[in-house]
Amino acid sequence: PDGWGPTPEKPAADGASGSADDGTGHAPAGGAGSGTPSGAAAGPSASAAATAAAEASSHPATSHSAAGAEDAHRPPATRIDLEQVESRLVPFPVVSGYYSHLTAVTGGFVWLRHPQHGVLGSARAGVEGEAPSPTLEHWSLADRKLTVLAEDVTDLAVSGDGETLVIRQGEHWVQVPATRKAEDEDPARIVIDTGRLRLTVDPVKERRGMLWDNYRIMAQQYWRADMDGMDWHAMTSWYDPVIERLVTEDDFQDMMWEVQGELGTSHAYVQGGVYKADPPMLPAHLGADLERRDGRWVITRILPGDSSDPDARSPLLAPGVDARVGDAVLRVDGRDVGPEGIEAALVGSAGKATELVLGRDGAEHRVAVTPLGDDSELRYQAWVESRRALVAELSGGRLGYLHIPDMVSSGWAQMHRDLREATTKEGLVVDVRYNSGGHTSQLVTDRIARRVLSWDYPRHERPGTYPAFAPRGAVVLVTNQEAGSDGDIVNAVSRALEVGPIIGTRTWGGVIGIDGRYDLVDGTGVTQPKYASWFEGEDWAIENYGVEPDIEVPLPPSAWVAGEDPQLARGVTEALALLEKTPAAVAPPLPAPRFGTPRG
Structure with missing residues (x-):
């Protein structure tokens, strides 16, 4: 492809030269498509081409006869007739x-x-x-x-x-x-012994090659061919001398973050290798909060599990585990729990049967638990349940609650875990705070923008809306600065569709998407902001700014510590006010019997 070879003005490290154009009119110094600066040029040099032409002209007969002999053994060229090619597809x-x-x-x-x-x-x-x-x-x-x-x-x-x-x-x-x-x-069948492979790498050459590979890929994939007016070649050249001073892989990745950041565009990421500890060194969790009291670690809260989410099980609430708030964790697999807490004692126990000795009312008893390797999903579901309960309390049970954590399959599943019940209420609070983005905002807005058009009356069941799970009344969105990417978009599109008021703080502001297609030669992932978005009523203004709420309500640290949620509380207030103006849809009663009232 264009742009994957050094220019005549910038010869490769091995002296090869060629021509290339990446669409910006530039190509880097000393880099080829192989990912190293010493790779071969994209095509033959000008001098080689001139020599070949001169030899051909000096021996025309020999040249033509040789070409004819070669053509005689060459298979005929394949030509694809693209006209109606889809009608000639043959499935396996x-x-x-x-x-x-x-x-x-x-x-x-x-x-x-x-x-x-x-x-x-x-x-x-x-x-x-x-x-x-x-x-x-x-x-x-x-x-x-x-x-x-x-x-x-x-x-x-x-x-x-x-x-x-x-x-x-x-x-x-x-x-x-x-x-x-x-x-x-x-x-x-040969199992390849990769342990015998030996590879010698010149870090400076490899990193320089990766820097310029990133230049080429970005120049070819960035959402604007003109790089938004930036001289991308000059900017990359400015960082080239830094390569000589890098020592570790972290140094290189830190520099690449700076390079990507020069574009001032969202989603320009550098994804380096992640350190992975051996299983014996991985942490484990009990799904509980503990605090130090009188020299012992006491359970102050046991997180409730969610049976609909396998990653949100609560180890201390499993059948047969007699653990309660107020119990002290004295020993873990025979090891005393010291002042440093239980974390060190639990290392390596995730997913394994582990014995705890608990102290209660002056006595000790043993329980077997299976700690979690990660309790973030358990804590997330506990937070969602607390928000759902708060909405029910503040609205007197009139409003349903949905939290949508992201715009990928996990967020879509989380939404539908609660959607059926939430839409039986008069109104709906849709919480997209902390939404990490993805690609399902079109599906989400289709759900929350629905309106009741008719009612279904199945025998022995309560009436249901058509479309299914359509909100029956007012809908409000609650958002914050952690809602980004497709989390930005769901707010912008909901406003354009007039779904309901948006309450909270301005969103993250990153709506030029990526597809994560390219890695550099050492496995470092780099992304190219490629898919820009224009929005009705917002124009191009969301990128690097975000979506302003209709009603701004901050969530100060003091409110968080106190367990208060002013954003959600304001959302409930606004939804109830909208219901006063426009009551929720209600299923009409059945019509009178066509054949009269049955006797008895």
Whole structure:
């Protein structure tokens, strides 16, 4: 593609030269598409081309005869007729499903077939190792036969002759035949010992190559071809000398954050490798709050679990666990709990049966619990339940409550966990505070903007709205500065659709989206703000600013500490006021019997 080679003005490190244009009229110094500055140029140099032309002109007969002989052995060119090409598609005669990695091999094709499961993954049922894995399959064109080549395959690559595959199977890379199944004892099946691989890297050259690769990718993918007026080549060149002074990978990633930040655009991220501790060093949690009293760690709160969310189970409320607020945690698996707290004693116990010795009323008793590896979902669901209860209390049970934490599958599931019950109320408070964004705002606004058009009357059930789960009356949105990306958009679109007033503080202000497609040569992920948005009533103003609420209500730290929620309280007040003006829709009574009133 254009822009993946050094310019004549900026020769590559090995002296090669070529021409390139990335759409900005610039190309970097010393970088090629390989990701290192010493990579080959994109095409032959001008001098090489001139030499070839001179030789061809000096021996015209030889040149023409050689070309003719070569053409005689060359297969005819393939031309794709794009006119109505979709009508000539031929599906593979296999069962419908989710397939990926479609690859041509000798005499057929291979692909990965993925098991069917919910978008959140069946592993969320809480059973370790339950996550489904893909299957490698081969389709033979000769005998129209489907063969399973291997299980638990997550990636593959094919050799140039189409005879051999390298697959990622579990934790291993394995070489296998491309057209038949190779059992474990088959000599054609070779487990590649990656421990024998040795790679020597010049950090300065590699980092410089990555800097300029980032330049090219951004120049080709940024939402404006003119880079919004920035001289992106000059800006990247300004950082080039810094490469010589970097020592660690953290140094490089910190510099790349600065480079991306020069664009002043949201979603320009650098995603480096994340440190992963060995399982014995991972923390664990009891799903409870403790405080130090009289030299002991006492349980002051046990978080309520949510049975609809496997990640929100409460270890101390599990069946058979006799733990109460006021109990002191004395020992964990036989180790005394010291002044530093229980965290150190719980390290490595996540998902494992763990013995606690609890003190209560001068006596001790033992319980077995299974600590959580992460209690954030449990704490989130406890917070949602507390907000739901607050709305019910302040509204006298007249308003339903929804919190939407993000705009991906998890947020969509959370919304529908509560939607059925919430829309039975007269009005609805939609809380999008802390919404981390995603891509489902169109679906969310479609739900909350619905209005009751008719009623369904199933026998033995209460009447239901049409469309299903449509709000029956007033809707208000509560937002804050932590609602961003698609969390910005849901507020802007709700305003354009006149769903209801927006209450809280101005949103994050980042609406130029990404798709996370590119990694640099060392695995560092870089994103390119590519998908800009214009909004009715807002124009282009949301990016780097956010969506202003209709009613500004801050949430000061003092209110948070006191357990108060003035934003949600104002939302309830506004919703009730709207209901006074326009009462909620109510299911009309059944019509009179057509054949008179039955006797008895």
